[in-house]
Amino acid sequence: MKEFQNKTILVFGGAGFIGSNFIRKIATESPTARIVNFDKLTYSGNLQNLTDLKNKKGYVFVRGDIADKRLVDETFKTYKPSYVINFAAETHVDRSIHVGAKEFISTNVLGVFNILEAIKTAPTVKKYVQVSTDEVYGSLPLDSKDKFRETTAFAPNVPYAATKAAGDHLCHAYFNTWKVPVVVTHCSNNYGPYQYPEKLIPFFITRMLEHKKLPVYGDGKNVRDWIFVEDHCAALILCLSKGVSGQTYNIGADQEMSNLDIAAKILKKFGRTRSDIEFVTDRPGHDRRYAIDPAKIKAELGWKPAYTFSQAFELTLEWYIGHEKWIKDIRVKTGSFNPHIKTKK
Numbered sequence: 265m266k267e268f269q270n271k272t273i274l275v276f277g278g279a280g281f282i283g284s285n286f287i288r289k290i291a292t293e294s295p296t297a298r299i300v301n302f303d304k305l306t307y308s309g310n311l312q313n314l315t316d317l318k319n320k321k322g323y324v325f326v327r328g329d330i331a332d333k334r335l336v337d338e339t340f341k342t343y344k345p346s347y348v349i350n351f352a353a354e355t356h357v358d359r360s361i362h363v364g365a366k367e368f369i370s371t372n373v374l375g376v377f378n379i380l381e382a383i384k385t386a387p388t389v390k391k392y393v394q395v396s397t398d399e400v401y402g403s404l405p406l407d408s409k410d411k412f413r414e415t416t417a418f419a420p421n422v423p424y425a426a427t428k429a430a431g432d433h434l435c436h437a438y439f440n441t442w443k444v445p446v447v448v449t450h451c452s453n454n455y456g457p458y459q460y461p462e463k464l465i466p467f468f469i470t471r472m473l474e475h476k477k478l479p480v481y482g483d484g485k486n487v488r489d490w491i492f493v494e495d496h497c498a499a500l501i502l503c504l505s506k507g508v509s510g511q512t513y514n515i516g517a518d519q520e521m522s523n524l525d526i527a528a529k530i531l532k533k534f535g536r537t538r539s540d541i542e543f544v545t546d547r548p549g550h551d552r553r554y555a556i557d558p559a560k561i562k563a564e565l566g567w568k569p570a571y572t573f574s575q576a577f578e579l580t581l582e583w584y585i586g587h588e589k590w591i592k593d594i595r596v597k598t599g600s601f602n603p604h605i606k607t608k609k
């Protein structure tokens with residue numbers, strides 16, 4: 265993409281799931297861009313996600329915490345980025361409930377504040393994309409056809425979503441007050457390679473590989489709107505290059521599916537049956553349905569998903585089946601993938 269030729273792109277949280285897919289895509293499509301990956305390497309950050317790029321000319325890794333204002337300021341001063349994108353976040357809803365919200369507030373609110381403050385006085389920055397989630401909009405009823413639009417009011421129900429909403433509000437405030445050139449995106453649930461296996465799809469695949477049952481929360485009818493990570497990254501590249509500062513773009517692939525639908529597809533792939541589902545105590549505050557209306561990004565930036573669900577889902581399953589060592593290595597490093605699930609009494 266011509267906008268990124270010989271430019272520096274500062275990526276926060278590039279060692280995680282979406283960030284590493286984004287870095288790989290932008291490094292391939294814009295080979296002259298310099299990419300600075302700033303990541304704290306929490307339990308979900310994994311430099312193994314980027315081993316193929318670690319010696320690439322123009323790729324730099326900085327280990328750091330976005331809650332550390334001094335280091336964030338220094339990174340802006342050292343690298344003078346033209347483009348900035350933030351994936352760094354505490355992202356797991358169950359952890360925000362069972363472990364606590366403190367880290368979520370530190371990274372998802374204070375960290376975003378530090379990035380905005382740094383950009384306020386960084387003359388080189390043309391665009392900052394804050395990567396956020398549809399969960400800020402709360403929950404839709406199962407029996408409605410409503411979808412989240414950019415104008416839908418925020419109504420977060422769990423600490424993770426509340427901290428992401430706070431970060432998004434700060435972005436809009438910094439645009440309105442100081443014209444910080446920020447774009448906020450709200451995306452639906454992602455799936456694809458390199459996702460930490462506490463999240464639904466890699467978690468279920470891991471359980472299958474370990475010959476265990478699939479634990480499904482509540483009645484399993486909760487609906488999520490699924491998007492392949494590569495399609496999300498393509499949308500983010502458009503937002504970074506062509507998105508209008510101060511605007512919000514909702515990103516989704518019109519692919520609603522219940523947790524039971526996902527479980528059934530994974531069971532079928534592994535030749536297992538519905539008797540391998542174990543219903544477990546529901547998550548507190550479990551949102552019933554998410555659905556994104558992506559009309560704005562399609563009309564204004566010309567984005568559309570390149571993959572069908574069945575293509576990308578198969579590709580994802582095959583990737584995890586072929587990467588058992590990647591899964592084993594992170595289990596050794598970080599332990600149990602979802603200790604918060606409780607069997608129904």
Ligand SMILES: NC(=O)c1ccc[n+]([C@@H]2O[C@H](COP(=O)([O-])OP(=O)(O)OC[C@H]3O[C@@H](n4cnc5c(N)ncnc54)[C@H](O)[C@@H]3O)[C@@H](O)[C@H]2O)c1
Pocket residue numbers: 276277278279280281282283302303304305306307308309310328329330331350351352353354355370371375395396397398428450451452453454455459460
């Ligand atoms: N995964 C999804 O389905 C989804 C959907 C919509 C939006 N999002 C958003 O996309 C972003 C990336 O999500 P993901 O699924 O790739 O998450 P992830 O948990 O896989 O990765 C997060 C990355 O951020 C890093 N990080 C965490 N705290 C940090 C800090 N204080 N300073 C620096 N780095 C830090 C971690 O080390 C990790 O590399 C998040 O902001 C999330 O809210 C995710």
